[in-house]
Amino acid sequence: MRTFVAIAIMLLVGLLAGLMIYLLARRLVTGWLAAVEARRRASLEEKLYPWFSGASAQTPPVLRRLRRWPDRRLFIELCLAWLPEADAPSRQRLIDWLEENGYVDQWIAQLGHRDPWKRERAAQLLGVARSEEAVEPLVEALDDPALDVRMRAAAALGALGGQAARSALIEALTDQNRWSTIRIADLLSEMGPEVGEEVLQAYPRMSRGAQLAAIDLLARIGGARTGAFFKELLIDPDRDIRARAAAALGRTGYRPAVPWLLEALLDEAWPVRAMSAKALGAMRVEEAIPRLCAALRDQEWWVRANSAQALDAIGPAGRFALESMRDDEDRFARDQAHAVLAKAGVQE
């Protein structure tokens, strides 16, 4: 027993001392390395910049020695910093060089690395490099088990653009994670109006989360068929979809949907009532004033707040109704009316 405890003591004390020395040494070494890297980075930048900016046609000799630590990593960091802001010829020159020297192939290969962090980094680099060779592997990476890799691959495809990337991203909207579907919808909204028709076609086979994101996306990019489409969604069995559709109608200003929005003000789900009120305000629908006044007495704060703001947004008639609500028997309605009028500068 004694021997066992003595060995344990030696091990523990050794481990403790080792850990403390490691901590201190790590702090000193990382400080020194950071200083070395900063110097190397400045030097590398100075040598590469003339070639990169087009001032010099000759490939800098330092690019041939990039295997040397830490230049290779620093070079990649410089690429990441330069490429997004580069003009077309400079970008093409650097991408050609990266492809010729096997960097793009290496990053594509890294998309299959077992470490998700490396896969994510590879996807990010491919997005910055925007090499056509990367489209197919990036599309495959949209099925990666790691959310961050999928997100980075989606961003890379968004940057690359083109039909294949667009279709893959619409397909990726079915991702079960709500945050990633929102981000993918963001990317799609920046890929041009032609996305809209494809999304409308894909909508019926999307998951619920994807459908929510698709509604937001369609509201942003607009299109001839979207208003009627949103109007139909106001009777969807899912309350979140109805609420999102109401918000989308407000954003697109599709006036034929006004009667449906007035009905939606009486919906059983408060998010739908709140979004319908907001939409009617955004569309300045004067015939909605009586219903909005009634909605000021709603149980939910969001519905009351949106209704009061909608009345204010409608214009003089709405504001007049709001002023009359200051004397309403419902104190919550009175309070909302006061709050919005005060904000509008109509009262103290």
Added chain:
Amino acid sequence: MSYEFSRFLAELVTGYNHFILVYFILINLGYLVIFILSLRALWQFVKRSFFPDYEKIRESDLAPPISLLVPAHNESRNVVESINSLLQLNYGTYEIVVINDGSTDDTLAVLIEEFDLRESSEPVRVSLPSKEIHRIYRSLAHKDLVVLDKAQGGKSDALNAGLNVSRYPLFCSIDADSLIEENALLRLVKPFVEAPRETVAAGGIVRVANGCTVVDGRVARVGLPRSRIALMQVVEYLRAFLAGRAGWSAIQSLMIISGAFGLYRKKEIIEIGGYTEDTDTEDAELVVRLHKAMADAGRPYRIIFIPDPVCWTEVPETWRVLIRQRSRWHRGLLQTLWKYREMFLRRRYGSVGMVGMPWFVLFELLGPVVEILGYLTISLAWYLGILDRSFVLMFLVVAFAVGALLSVGALLLEEIAFRRYPRFRDLLRLLAYGFLENFGFRQFMSLVKVKALVELAFRKRGWGKMDRRGFEPHEPHEPPFPAESSGSAGRHGKDSA
């Protein structure tokens, strides 16, 4: 003393020593496992943070608005600094609800003067019971700042009143003596955006503000306190959060979110009845109750710890206040564990019932009792002449070395993941105190905890009085570090390591 009785005592002491040995091995194996889980969780977190999405969250229409609830009782020294820090948060839509819980100092007057408050007649929809709200004030200078003046009812009551007045679907409880980092809300809300149906609560890390330089409500320069008591707590907090909660969170068994900085979904909290006053630690009680309610309802849910959003808080610098605070925490732990004893080893409560509850009962709650009894049996063994001095010495060396190893391990996690203390001298001091706290401080804290359990009979309750020094102002001769763009804050290193 008769021979038989001496023999009986000797056998008792020997038996207890064997028990201590097994207990010691088990508790330290447990800490090792939690440490490894924490290391893994932090490593993954650090890798992910290379690619932050925070700006996307801020810009998103779907980032949920948040009500910040700040209960304040006699906080006139810190409350303005604290609210200024909240007003500078980088987040889309949020409101600040300060609840003046019957302060007897000039907290309310300071708030009225500083933030240009005017009385408001807005109605309140009462969802949770609370003491009477005398008045509601709104700030003319900051439209989303509301102050409630209410009768004193304790922190839980204040938070319930704040919940009644708050508007938004998420709420964040924040202590009035704490400072939140600029991006803290963005970081804390991320799981609610990524998994909105499952995430019901999230907690950030609480760091010690003593010794830091505060400028305009922000920690402009991170430093270590001069007070030795506070310095010991810096190490304790790092150990509790980085080497503790990160690991518990990884196995879905997080049982404490600091009252100083936690984000919750309001709907679920109102459904379970809001904060209650029947324990001394409303934060731990709420989280355990939330676990229970979610499991009883069979709902998939997540309660998680995020190591980066930082809340800076002032910790006690006198023994008197520290003892009172720790007594309260330990009493609260016992009350909470007793109240939810039916969760103990029940499979329906998942890892909380099967791992978290047993661990907290056997090691966190009873650990100090076992430790103090251990010291007593050593004395008894010496008295009976059966003390094996060399073995006891070796055992104590092992115990101290393991304790120091855990503290140094926590510092390693801090160094790898965050490195918030940039000066080499600070690292040396932290290492020294991580080592020294095992010689006296830890044992004394165990004694305080045992005393707290005894005190339960007297039912000492309430806010407790914290002697505030106030945040350290800017030192003009030393330029502050540039404000950190990342990170955030929290407090109450409750799960003692």
